[in-house]
Amino acid sequence: MDFTFSEREEMLRKAVREFAENEIPPKMEAMEETGDFPEELLKPMAEVGIAGVITPAEYGGVDLGYVARTIVLEELGRVCGAIPMAMQVHHMGCAVINDFGTDAQKEKYLTPLAKGETMGCVAVTDPSGGSDLLGMKTTAELKGDKYILNGRKCFITNSHTSDYWVVIAKTGEGPKGISAFIVDKDAPGAKAARKENKFGLRGANTGELAFDNCEVPKENLLGKEGGGLGVAIKTISETGRTGMAAVALGILTAVYEEAGKFATERVLYGKPISTLQAIQFYMAEIYSQLEICRLLCYRATWLKDHGMRCDNEGTLAKYYTCEAAVNAAKTGIEIHGSYGIMKEYAIQRLFRDAMVTVPAGGTGEIAKVVLARTALAPFKK
Amino acid sequence: MERIIVCLKPVPDPKQWDEVSMDPETQTLIREGIASVINPLDKHAIEAALSIQGVLGGEVVLLSMAPPSAASTLREGLAMGADRAVLLSDRMFAGSDTLATAHVLAAGCRWLGDNDLIICGNMSIDGSTAQVGSQLAELLDLPNIMHVIDLDLGEDGSMVVTRKIEHGFARLRGALPLVISVRKELNKPRYTSFTGILAAESKEIKVLSNEDLKISPEVIGIDGSPTKMAGIELRRFERAREKLDGSVDEIVESLAGRIYQYGII
């Protein structure tokens, strides 16, 4: 067992931290105001290597794996959760093509995604439900050399900023009746529709996609026809959940720092409030959560990097870290007193941002369904 | 352009300066557990070197006099894009003052061969003497310019340099080889890219001792340094809270005096 980061990983963390601390804060006010992703950051992030961190080198990425990606997302999230939120979904868009795409698809899509020339995402959730994949209503029908898509996707991160969406749609019935497609945003009949107005992670764009007899060339089928369920599950559980966990971990780190800073700077009764045991216990709680979540997040991605299954661990990390970020942010607000609910203090944003990570990529309840399956597996008769 | 040398100093991370304490017995600073970083202005020096390299080619070599542990700080400079690094490390160098440091760096420059341009940060954030650049240039018998805020490469290989002076600037034209010391206004250092971090892993950090450099022991290290530490004390951060008394005119007079004293007017 080795719980240390390598020199390379330490340098990576330092590099992202420096970038994040310098480049993101000037954009935060506008993000909060408009709810738009600062697209001008995409290119500089790609230059550092953030956009293509898990993409193979032959497609313009740096191929550093999932532990590295967790470091990247955590460090970005420490400054502002919205940015790694957008990036993590962008990474899903990269991973899904890398895992299931043909050489021609990889050639065409992965390089510009890694270089930040384009942005990507994965669109699974229908208005009829997200986690209930089989109940989705979006359909794709092969007509000649084109698939015709109809339906809507909702709560899609990067909906309006992506150049391509990887869309999951029904091509038949049952678990084998689901397929994945790479849809160009300018495809006939495709539209980024409604833009959502979230209360947190405001700089990450979320919205609806609408397909009205949308024409998708046959070669844009991703994986096999009927293989879409596997595409969606692998991408969500391995890339999506570990990514969400890392975003929440970054937020949790920020909560810890904000709370600690306030507790030691705020003076009451002639002493910093951090000398009061009530506040010390709060800090101990936040600190413990942070340490536990770090272990969970890095273990899940370490497994992934070592070619082992990590769906269960990724789900656990996601579920636990997102909850912990919310709870810690709430505690952080308590430490701040009334200042905690004022917009000038970062802690309230961290609370809002943490809340938004909870349903993203599957709610806590869905996570528990998955975890219960694993928990009960040894007792199956 | 053949070679650009960037002098780099690893310094204790300013974010952790609060944690510095002093050993009352030995009168030395305890900086254990405090991470080393590239002296902030040296990053601007690296950026200057890399952007000149982008136009004129040549190699960018980082040069540092520091303990062997400084290799990781040099590695960060290599990750920014420098080609290789030379670390001058020897117990004999320990305790060098600025002149002795300049002797060591000058020997490192000579060891490298002919150098077109040597770039330093204007000062280090810890020692803040701003002396090594000029002293290094003198020992190498090269011209130098400090306080550099702009750089232009002339077509004839000359370099037009803008330097800061009180309330203004001066523009100078110099021919290579030249030593310059740069201020932060000069440029914005590039971010370290992941590709750069990977590339740096296979770049060379050559460690040289005084067996390689053969500098006379009389000019290096604590014994070879003309200046000696006569005492050191830690000044904990505390504001003076000095109240100005007297008539309004007297207060104003005294305020203006302070403002002048701070070097503002």
Added chain:
Amino acid sequence: MSGDMNGIWVFAEQRGGELHEVSLELLGKARELADEAGKKVTAILLGHDIRSLSQLLLNHGADSVLVGDDPRLKTYRLIPYARVMASLVHTYDPEILLMGATYMGVELAPRVAAKVRTGLSAHCIDLRLGEKGQLLQVVPGWGGGVIATIACPDHRPQMATVMPGIMKALSAIEREDTVKEIEIDLPEKGLGPEVLEVKREKPDQLPLEKAEVVVAGGWGIGSQEDWKMIESLAELFGGSVGATRPPVDEGWAEEGQMIGQSGKTVRPKLYIGIGISGVMHHVVGMDQSEHIITINSDPDAEIFDTSDVIVVEDFRKVVPKLIDEIRARLKK
């Protein structure tokens, strides 16, 4: 003759025929040290058509002035200046050589020290005499967190640069002493970079975080009308205007000017806080400033705990006069 000129030297810095004030300050300190040690003070004046300045140097404490007047020294250039200084040192062998820690001095002093292979300490904040006539040089390090005392026991001259404004110039006394012209011997070539242009200008308005001077106002300013005083004062320094929360709420200042936990963090060379009570939320955004001057009529204002210089007075009385005074000094 030279026997009188091997004591304490002060490099008299001039640009465009104007003496830098630090030169007179150094003479003040040199005079004090020389009287204590029984030595003489010599000022070194280099330039062209600058002989008239030597009387000023004599009046402020120099026993003698060595004047190097030559067209080639008219505009400061490092290599000629360093050569001349070094050759003077070789000829006269002074005990101590002091220079201002100015843009010029910071560049020139180390070059001279390296040329004559002696020690130099930088940005001294105090100078004292120790045993056997040793010059003890007090220097700050680590952003001012450490104070070190430096000596140069075995090499001469003992060299130091001193921050402007730290030492006190003596009041001028009409004195007649020695002025000696020196021969300037410089080669044709190898004099280093040539000067193309020298320009003095008012510094640009900088963003709050980068400004060298920040003048900040609080609730105590009271009105948009009086807020203009804050702006005028900042403008005078080429500085930026900062604010606490209330002036932003009142519309006197912009949101982007707010300093503190929820605003910007500033670390200027000089922060002047006016009418600011000093609650923690503001203080954490400015307490790393190098120098802090605060003006508040409330003697118990919390901001005073984080101040170097405190003025307990109505700012309406102080600031307009301060503006006049600074303006007058800038004109000089």
